[in-house]
Amino acid sequence: MSSRSSLAHAPLVAVAGLSARMLAQSAVRAGLRVVALDVFGDRDTRAAAELWFDIGGDGLCIDSARLVQALERIARLPRLLGWISSSGLEPLIAPLCHTRGLPGLIGNRAEATAAVRDPLRFFPLLDELRIPHPEVALAHPAAPHEWLLKRADGCGGTHIESATGFSDLHTPGAGYFQRVSPGRSLSALFVAARGSAHVFGFAEQTAQRMGHLPFVHTGSLGPIDLPPHVSACVQDAIEALCARTGLVGINSCDFLLDGDAFQILEINARPSSTLTLYETAAPQAWPRGLLACHLEACRHGRLPLPAHPPPHGAPADHAWRAGQQVLFAPRPFGVSQAFSDACLQDPHCRDVPMPGTWIEAGQPVCTLLARATSMDAVRRALQRQEARVLQRIETCHEPDYAFIQCHS
The missing domain is CATH 3.30.470.20 (ATP-grasp fold, B domain)
Incomplete structure (x- = not known):
């Protein structure tokens, strides 16, 4: 189920962290509707989610009060299974587990954490x-x-x-x-x-x-x-x-x-960023994504069964390698519509910033993905992709000129 109409009656899950994109996209693969809570509000995060809540504080950090308020609102939504934590919430898990009126946490409780x-x-x-x-x-x-x-x-x-x-x-x-x-x-x-x-x-x-x-x-x-x-x-x-x-x-x-x-x-x-890595390298092994395994383990106490062999003639998943790389801004810049559109249309880009976002030097711009049959090939692909995005930063300023540069 990939379209919004096919997901209309599916259960709902909330995902929260500094960035919720990884979990949101994996939840959609599992056939779930998604509410995302994070500090970036990237375009692909919002595309995967039915609702997005800004829980950012000063700088790239989570505001605990805004997080609690968002979770309180989400708790009233129908067909909600609960919420899943991603990175950045480690110091908040214990108080959140003891706050009344919030959805149930699907994952490690305070004691296990x-x-x-x-x-x-x-x-x-x-x-x-x-x-x-x-x-x-x-x-x-x-x-x-x-x-x-x-x-x-x-x-x-x-x-x-x-x-x-x-x-x-x-x-x-x-x-x-x-x-x-x-x-x-x-x-x-x-x-x-x-x-x-x-x-x-x-x-x-x-x-x-x-x-x-x-x-x-x-x-x-x-x-x-x-x-x-x-x-x-x-x-x-x-x-x-x-x-x-x-x-x-x-x-x-x-x-x-x-x-x-x-x-x-x-x-x-909690689920780490390498979840995307394994989903990218072995999509046939995990057709419903790895978040489905998380839900099965947390809600039903079940671990995954051995993966089925690939169809005849298809390359085995174990023959593939993947890589992901966070690209940090070499200088301050404002995200133009052309830059954001080019990255969103690029199959190797994730965490695509919204047009109008101001990114300081050293802050994350996007995440690059690559898949190949050798680790050396993965590294080369990431280097090429990094060069492309860095060029977009330098050329995608004015919409008319940037469109030619970014889509050629």
Whole structure:
């Protein structure tokens, strides 16, 4: 079901976060009607949703009061299944779960979220389960250049900075220090139910330094193949954590891989941005999208069945790789109608800004997607797409001239 008329009598789900586009589009694939709540209001988000609520505060952050007000209004809508959290709501989950008059959260409740986000609970649990992780501390380390300071309720790498820039003897709030460790930055996307888990796959995380933030998330590449024994060890660790914490639905696990040795960094107790990556790489395996798996796990305690083989003659999904990259503005600019239209018509662009949006230097412009049969080809495709969008920024000013430049 893809048209609005075919969805007229379908159940309704609300999706909320800094950006709701990923979940909104996946919900439509699952045959659901969508209400989106986020701070951007991008064109493809609004196209997927029947209603959109602006929950932005000062800067690119969520205003908790506006979020609560929007959820209170949504709670009165008919055929509402509940709401699903995306990134940016980590510090708000506990109070939202205890606020009356809101729709039910389809995902991890406050207790399960705290079990994997509170450093005083999570890292002792890893130690108890003998799951490796970088050394952590609450007191300021003697050699701060070897450590990072992390906020447990943050996301997207904006919660990580060098410990050298923090001189207090103790961490602020829910912060903790983590020793810098070698290895590739990877993630595992998984869905959990009734103490068990199904791992969809593994992806490589990309990041870049932005100002004083050394690891701002910029995208992901995958699925990648790991040695079978490494894959089994990571999956065993995820299974053990799910059995002890009661995680449900789609979550992700960030970890470092150095040779055959892995170390868990953190658990994101909600659907992560790599959901789009796997839907792009393997559309035949998940014809109803991955959010359908999240709903089945949270509402019915069911994990996905093995994927059916592709039709005769069709390329297998496992032969494909995908990549996504957040493009950040190289300079301040206003989004013209021509720029927005060109990106919306580009099949490789997501999170397309509305005409008239002002984007500061260093803020996200859009997300680029690529799919190919090798990781090198994916990287090349992302580079070409980045060059195209950067050219649009420079040429799409006046509507008549920009139309020629952007659509040639």
